[in-house]
Amino acid sequence: MGRVNGVRRTRRGRARRTALAVLGAAAVLISLSAAPGRYSGRDALPVAESEPAFPAINSAVAVDESASLADADMAAEKAAAARIALGDVSSDSRITVFGFAAAEGAGQSAVDPVCPRTTLDAAGRETVGACVGKLRKRKKGEGTGTDFPSAIRQGVHELTTDTDSSAPRVLFLLTDGIMEVDDSPQYGDPAHRKAEGERQLTLELANAAAQGVQIWPLGFGPKPDEKQLARIAAGGYQKGCVALPSAKPKAEKVEGAKEIGVALERIFAAAHCMRREEGPAARRPPATMEIGISPLATVGSIVVDKGDLQVRITYTDPAGHEVPTSGTYQQSHFELAGGTGTVEALKIVDPLPGVWKVHAEAPEGHRSQPVAVSVLWQGELRGAITMDPPSPRAGDRVTVTMRLQTREGYQIRNPRDYEGLRVRSELTGAGFDPLPLTLADNGRGRDAKASDGSFTGTTRIPASADGTLKVSATLTAAGLSADTRSAGGPVAPGELPVTTALDLPAASSHPGGKITGTLAVHNTSDATHTLRLSVTDLKAGLLTVTPAELTLKAGESGTREVTVEVAPAVVFGDRLTDDGLLLAGDVTVVDTTDAGRRLVQTPLSVEVTPKPGAWEEFWNSYWWAVLTGVVLIVLSVAGVLALIRLRRARRDPYGLVLRLLDEHGEPLPGEPHIAGHGHRQWYEFGVAEAHISPRIERRAHGPYAVQRSPNGGAVLRSRGGGRAPLSAGTPAQLTEGLSLALGDDARSTRNPRDPRSSRNSRNWRGGSSSSGGPAGPPHGTDPDRQGSPSAYDDTYL
Numbered sequence: 111m112g113r114v115n116g117v118r119r120t121r122r123g124r125a126r127r128t129a130l131a132v133l134g135a136a137a138v139l140i141s142l143s144a145a146p147g148r149y150s151g152r153d154a155l156p157v158a159e160s161e162p163a164f165p166a167i168n169s170a171v172a173v174d175e176s177a178s179l180a181d182a183d184m185a186a187e188k189a190a191a192a193r194i195a196l197g198d199v200s201s202d203s204r205i206t207v208f209g210f211a212a213a214e215g216a217g218q219s220a221v222d223p224v225c226p227r228t229t230l231d232a233a234g235r236e237t238v239g240a241c242v243g244k245l246r247k248r249k250k251g252e253g254t255g256t257d258f259p260s261a262i263r264q265g266v267h268e269l270t271t272d273t274d275s276s277a278p279r280v281l282f283l284l285t286d287g288i289m290e291v292d293d294s295p296q297y298g299d300p301a302h303r304k305a306e307g308e309r310q311l312t313l314e315l316a317n318a319a320a321q322g323v324q325i326w327p328l329g330f331g332p333k334p335d336e337k338q339l340a341r342i343a344a345g346g347y348q349k350g351c352v353a354l355p356s357a358k359p360k361a362e363k364v365e366g367a368k369e370i371g372v373a374l375e376r377i378f379a380a381a382h383c384m385r386r387e388e389g390p391a392a393r394r395p396p397a398t399m400e401i402g403i404s405p406l407a408t409v410g411s412i413v414v415d416k417g418d419l420q421v422r423i424t425y426t427d428p429a430g431h432e433v434p435t436s437g438t439y440q441q442s443h444f445e446l447a448g449g450t451g452t453v454e455a456l457k458i459v460d461p462l463p464g465v466w467k468v469h470a471e472a473p474e475g476h477r478s479q480p481v482a483v484s485v486l487w488q489g490e491l492r493g494a495i496t497m498d499p500p501s502p503r504a505g506d507r508v509t510v511t512m513r514l515q516t517r518e519g520y521q522i523r524n525p526r527d528y529e530g531l532r533v534r535s536e537l538t539g540a541g542f543d544p545l546p547l548t549l550a551d552n553g554r555g556r557d558a559k560a561s562d563g564s565f566t567g568t569t570r571i572p573a574s575a576d577g578t579l580k581v582s583a584t585l586t587a588a589g590l591s592a593d594t595r596s597a598g599g600p601v602a603p604g605e606l607p608v609t610t611a612l613d614l615p616a617a618s619s620h621p622g623g624k625i626t627g628t629l630a631v632h633n634t635s636d637a638t639h640t641l642r643l644s645v646t647d648l649k650a651g652l653l654t655v656t657p658a659e660l661t662l663k664a665g666e667s668g669t670r671e672v673t674v675e676v677a678p679a680v681v682f683g684d685r686l687t688d689d690g691l692l693l694a695g696d697v698t699v700v701d702t703t704d705a706g707r708r709l710v711q712t713p714l715s716v717e718v719t720p721k722p723g724a725w726e727e728f729w730n731s732y733w734w735a736v737l738t739g740v741v742l743i744v745l746s747v748a749g750v751l752a753l754i755r756l757r758r759a760r761r762d763p764y765g766l767v768l769r770l771l772d773e774h775g776e777p778l779p780g781e782p783h784i785a786g787h788g789h790r791q792w793y794e795f796g797v798a799e800a801h802i803s804p805r806i807e808r809r810a811h812g813p814y815a816v817q818r819s820p821n822g823g824a825v826l827r828s829r830g831g832g833r834a835p836l837s838a839g840t841p842a843q844l845t846e847g848l849s850l851a852l853g854d855d856a857r858s859t860r861n862p863r864d865p866r867s868s869r870n871s872r873n874w875r876g877g878s879s880s881s882g883g884p885a886g887p888p889h890g891t892d893p894d895r896q897g898s899p900s901a902y903d904d905t906y907l
Contacts, residue, residue: 166202166277167351167382169194170265173245174285175209175222177254183331184247186367187284189415189453190374191245194282195238196448196455197375197486199384199409201231205238206268211248212255214293220253220260222246227268232445235455239448255290258283258342259310262318262325270321278351279323280381282374286331288338315345322347326377329363330370336363351383356530356588371415371482379486385589389483395421395470399483404527405463405516406590410487411455414468417479418452421472425456428464429684441683461487462684488589490517491528494647495595496696497581500708501602504575507568509556510535512549512583512595513694513713514563519648520685521694521715525561531587533565539601540577545569549583564713575601599708607635608662608701610709614672620721621679621686628669629699629710633662639703643672645714648695652677653716655697672697676718690719763793763817766824767853770797770804771841775849778804782853791817792827797844804848814844824852 171194173187195205207225212218225241228234248254265281273279289307297303297310318325325346327339339361350357357380364373372388379386389401392415403410414423426432433439435446435456442461448454470481492515502508512533514522522528535547549567553560556568571579582596614627633639639662645653656673674697679686692715699710722730729736766785770778783806785793796812798805813829816836823837834842841851 166200166204166274167198168204168269168273168277168279169198169282169378169382170206170208170268170280171195171282172261172265172284173207173209173224174256174287175211175246175248176256176285176287176290177211177248177250178287178333179247180367181247182367183286183370184245186330186370188242188245189417190284190371191242192239192448192451192453193371193375193413193415193455193484194378195225195230195242196235196453197378197411197413197484198230198235198382199411199457199486199488201229203230203382204228204273205230206265207238207242207245208261208264208268209245210257210261210264212253212257212291212294213260213296214253214255215251218253220257220294221264232447235445235447235457239451239453239455243451253294255293256285256287257291257294257307258285258289259291259307259314262311262314262342265325266314266318266321266323269323275322278381279321279347281318281323281325281346282378282381283325283327283342284370284374285327285329285334285339287333288335311342312345315342318346319348322349324348324350324359324381326359326381327361328370328374328377329361330365330367330373332365334363336361339363350381352586352588352592354530354532354586354588356380357383372484375413375484375486380588383588384486384488387485387487389468389485392480392482393470394480395472395477397481398467398469399481400465400467401483401485402465403458403461403463403485403487404489404524405520405522406489406491406527407461407463407487408489408517409457409459410461410485411457412466412468413453413455413484413486414470415453415482416470417481418472418476419450420476421470421479421481423454423481424469424471426467426469427462427684428466428687429462464687489591491515491531491585491587491590491593492517492519493583493585493593493595494519494694494696494713495581495583495597496711496713497579497597497599498711499602500597500711501599501606502571502579503602503604504571505573507570508581509566509568510537510547510549510581510583511713512565512585513647514565514585515647515694518685519652519693519695521692522563523692525563528563528585528587528590531585531590533583533585535567535581535583537569537571537579537581539575539579539598541574542572545572547581547583571601577601597711600705602707605634606707606709607637607704608633608639608641608709610641610699612672612697612699612710612712614674614697614712614714616715616717618717618719619676620719621676621682622721623676625674625676625716627672627674629672630669631660631662632667633665636664637703638663639701641709642700642702644698644700645674645695646698646711648693651681652693653695653714674714674716676716679721682718686718686720688720690717692717757820758791760820761791761817763788763791763824765855766793766816766818767855768795768806768816769851769853770806770844771849771851773847775841777851780805783807785816788815788817793817797848800845800848814850826850 171191173191191207204227206227209222209224210220213220224244225238228238261283269279291297291307292303297306323346325342327342329339343359343361346359348358362373362377364370376386387401390399393399424432434444436444443459445457446454468483494513494515496511498509514528533549535549537545537547547567547569549565550557551561551565557566578598578600580596580598582594584592584594586592609632611630617625619625640659642659643655645655654675660670685691694715697712697714698708701707701709763785764787768783768785772778792815794809794812794815795806796809798807815827816824819825823835826834826836826842836842836852838852841849843849
């Protein structure tokens with residue numbers, strides 16, 4: 111995904127995840143024991159009165175048409191020319207597109223005019239998007255060389271004839287080869303044509319420099335001579351749209367046709383002082399791609415290289431609205447160009463910042479070409495400057511801070527938004543020469559935190575300072591309009607009649623919320639003073655401070671409560687996302703009685719987050735009660751389950767030693783029978799060969815069953831429902847001549863999972879019986895249930 115202030119993890123999302131995690135953990139513990147749409151108020155924010163004004167650019171694109179081009183190269187050149195023409199965000203810019211090769215015979219021309227000079231308003235962008243399709247690869251006999259001097263001469267002519275010299279002039283030169291004029295008669299004798307070509311190239315580059323024409327060459331494929339391209343870039347005009355290294359012409363070379371569009375768009379952005387954001391990897395339709403638009407952007411173009419005429423694109427803003435491709439929608443104005451071609455661009459004035467979605471659809475048979483997305487934009491960067499103290503005395507050390515903001519006063523979170531920024535600052539005043547200041551955002555010295563958008567520096571007021579002080583700072587960055595801010599005040603006398611100290615820390619709030627602090631005041635004079643409080647360096651209405659005015663009596667000292675109120679949600683509209691907004695302003699206190707002397711100018715940061723819904727508000731207020739309740743429920747359920755398991759364990763017949771007694775109460779010969787785990791805590795059995803050689807054997811649904819008694823001993827259940835207590839000393843009658851008694855408990859000495867521990871109670875598996883008799887099912891068992899685990903498995907519960 112393209113850049114935007116990161117991957118979003120909302121407070122609401124965190125609250126829900128925390129609650130679900132707690133409940134999920136509770137569910138896991140129990141199981142182990144048991145073995146809304148956001149309000150769309152974008153239209154509430156003021157709409158820009160007009161399209162932001164950025165310098166118009168005059169551009170010319172010279173496209174190589176020589177025979178050495180592959181078909182894919184020509185297609186890529188066409189798409190690249192369309193991308194930059196459609197991507198320009200200024201409606202006053204003008205562009206010319208022409209092809210070039212060489213004139214090698216009668217009636218031939220080195221240059222093929224394709225798109226005459228066109229103003230890039232709505233109609234012009236559409237026109238250029240269509241006419242670049244006229245570019246073609248020359249055939250043999252049409253002049254297939256590469257005549258750089260003629261291409262540069264044509265470009266300079268187009269850029270300087272009837273144009274405003276104050277507007278930047280930029281020539282983009284696309285080529286897949288080196289200069290080849292050996293077959294061009296206009297360069298004289300064949301033996302000297304190469305040298306003449308070099309001489310004319312030098313002359314044309316000098317003319318371009320004199321006429322203020324920058325040249326940005328782009329070579330592609332294996333043939334271009336990088337040294338020659340660098341010479342061409344260095345031979346033209348060297349001053350860019352701003353005095354930054356990124357705006358100085360340079361040559362670029364790429365290997366394949368697929369990279370031409372991206373590379374040309376990149377150097378186009380550098381030459382035009384625009385910002386470019388590349389989208390995700392190109393994907394075949396149907397596909398949805400995401401790309402970010404910076405909060406600094408005031409106008410931008412989402413450029414889509416569709417690759418196929420049948421691909422259809424829809425655009426969705428960060429608030430989830432599918433936006434129109436023309437006209438005004440809530441706050442933003444939209445204008446689509448190139449919709450019927452293979453490249454289209456949606457120009458947006460005052461775009462909603464955040465992650466935009468670009469969805470590509472295509473019918474069957476038109477889905478083979480990948481779709482690429484990028485954004486070209488320009489924006490405004492504002493600064494808010496403070497000097498602490500605002501009215502220093504001569505010799506005092508002061509701290510100067512320049513805080514970066516959007517034009518609406520929101521603090522910038524992502525350092526990439528102002529990448530390449532240059533900050534220049536100085537202190538001026540009567541009685542001393544201007545002092546240059548170094549402001550840095552490196553987290554050192556008085557700079558509180560690195561890369562937070564606040565640039566800080568310190569200096570000492572000269573002892574000779576007298577009168578009014580002024581500190582100023584200028585911000586310069588490619589793609590962002592320069593901004594100069596200043597602050598200051600008179601040099602303070604030895605003692606001020608009124609001094610103040612404001613304690614109002616950074617805070618977090620919801621729309622409509624309030625932040626409270628204190629203002630310590632000391633009036634040492636014998637006169638009443640009136641102080642005025644306000645929030646400055648922020649769009650009006652986002653934050654308000656009360657009281658707006660307060661009166662200090664003569665000699666009064668004490669503290670006053672100060673409240674800052676956040677605007678209601680409707681004012682922020684869709685700009686207030688789940689990530690919140692960081693408002694950055696200054697709370698200013700001015701002594702109106704003392705000639706408007708500024709006493710306090712304290713930076714204030716307020717993070718505004720959406721007001722939570724009913725569930726979130728309940729969770730935020732009572733999370734501790736919910737957690738306590740969940741823990742109590744878990745413990746209660748675990749206790750109940752533990753009691754149930756204990757009760758089952760106390761009744762489990764496993765390990766009971768069963769002995770048969772004769773009519774005299776004497777034990778019959780043979781080993782006692784050891785009970786296994788029962789079915790529902792009952793071990794069912796019968797007596798085999800009761801009249802010959804009586805023995806106990808396990809039987810599902812047998813006539814008898816035993817289980818432990820919680821009070822000790824066991825309980826015998828006979829068919830028909832009769833129950834009797836059973837112990838070693840209290841036998842229970844089974845038949846007329848047999849009774850049953852308990853022996854010593856074997857559970858404590860046998861492993862329930864050891865097959866050797868229940869040999870008398872082993873379920874029948876087709877082997878020999880416990881008495882050593884022939885193999886066969888136990889006597890009295892139900893043949894229909896043989897092999898049923900529920901009937902014969904000792905471990906069945």
